[in-house]
Amino acid sequence: MFPMLRQIVRTGILSEPQPKADDRLRTRTQKLSETVLKQLGRALVIRHIDAGSCNGCELEIHALNNPYYNLESIGIKFAASPRHADLLMVTGPVAKNMEVAVKRAYDATPEPKLVVAVGECGCTGGIFGESYASCGRVANVIPVDVSIPGCPPTPLQLIEGILAALLPTPT
Numbered sequence: 001m002f003p004m005l006r007q008i009v010r011t012g013i014l015s016e017p018q019p020k021a022d023d024r025l026r027t028r029t030q031k032l033s034e035t036v037l038k039q040l041g042r043a044l045v046i047r048h049i050d051a052g053s054c055n056g057c058e059l060e061i062h063a064l065n066n067p068y069y070n071l072e073s074i075g076i077k078f079a080a081s082p083r084h085a086d087l088l089m090v091t092g093p094v095a096k097n098m099e100v101a102v103k104r105a106y107d108a109t110p111e112p113k114l115v116v117a118v119g120e121c122g123c124t125g126g127i128f129g130e131s132y133a134s135c136g137r138v139a140n141v142i143p144v145d146v147s148i149p150g151c152p153p154t155p156l157q158l159i160e161g162i163l164a165a166l167l168p169t170p171t
Contacts, residue, residue: 013067013070014067014068015067015068015069015070015073018074018159018163019156019159019160019163020160020163043072043075043076043077044075044076044077044086044087044162044166045077045078045079045084045085045086045087046076046077046078046079046085046086046087046088046089046162047078047079047080047081047082047084047085047087047088047089047105047109048061048078048089048090048091049088049089049090049091049098049101049102049105050091050092051090051091051092051093051094051095051098051101051102051122051138052092052093052094052095052097052098052121052128052134053091053092053093053119053121053122054092054121056119056151056152057091057092057118057119057121057122057152057153058091059152060152060153060154060155060158061089061091061118061155061158063155064155064158064159065078069155069156069159071159074159076162081108082105082106082108082109083108083109083110085109085110085113086109086110086112086113086114087113087114087115087116087162087165087166088105088106088109088113088114088115088116088142089116089118089162090102090115090116090117090118090122090138090142091118091119091121091122092119092121092122093121093122093125093126093128093129093134093135093136093137094134094135094136094137094138094140094141095133095134095135096132096133096134096135099135099141102138102141102142103141103142106142114145114146114165114166115138115142115143115144115145115146116144116145116146116147116148116161116162116165117137117138117139117144117146117147117148118148118152118153118158118161119148119149119150119151119152119153120149120150120151121137121151122137122138122147122148123137123138123147123148123149124136124137124149125137125140126151145165146161146162146164146165147161148160148161
C-alpha cells in the first residue's frame with residue numbers, strides 16, 4: 001500500500017488545463033453581463049437532457065467528470081433537476097416524444113439560462129433530420145446559445161463550448 005501512495009504523491013494530479021472559449025461555437029449573440037455573473041456567484045450547474053441520441057455524446061459528457069478532465073475543478077457540476085440548473089445541455093435530435101419534456105425543462109430552468117446543443121444531431125438533426133418521429137435539431141424546439149458539433153464531440157470540445165456559452169464575446 002505504501003509504494004502505491006508514494007507513486008500517487010510523486011505523480012500528482014494529471015488533469016488538463018482549462019481550455020479557452022471557442023467563439024466559432026456561438027450561434028446566438030447573448031452576453032452574460034457582470035450583473036448576471038455576480039448573481040451566479042457559485043459553480044455553474046448543468047442539466048443534461050438526452051432528447052433521443054445514440055448515447056455517443058453521453059459517453060463523452062460522462063468523461064468530463066473523470067479525474068483526467070475534472071470538470072468540477074473549474075467550478076462546473078451537473079444537477080438532476082432543471083430547477084437547479086443554469087445551463088441545459090441537450091444531446092440528440094429532439095424526438096417527438098421528448099419535445100414537451102425539453103420545453104418543460106427549458107421553462108423550469110431559472111433565468112438567466114443558457115442552452116447548449118451537443119453533437120451533430122443536436123446541432124443539425126444529423127442523419128435523422130425532421131420526420132414524423134423527430135423534430136430535428138434542438139433549435140427547432142428551444143432557443144440555443146451554443147452549438148458543439150461533432151459525432152460525438154470530444155470532452156475538450158464540450159468544455160470549450162460550455163466556456164463559450166459562459167464568457168462574453170471579446171470586443
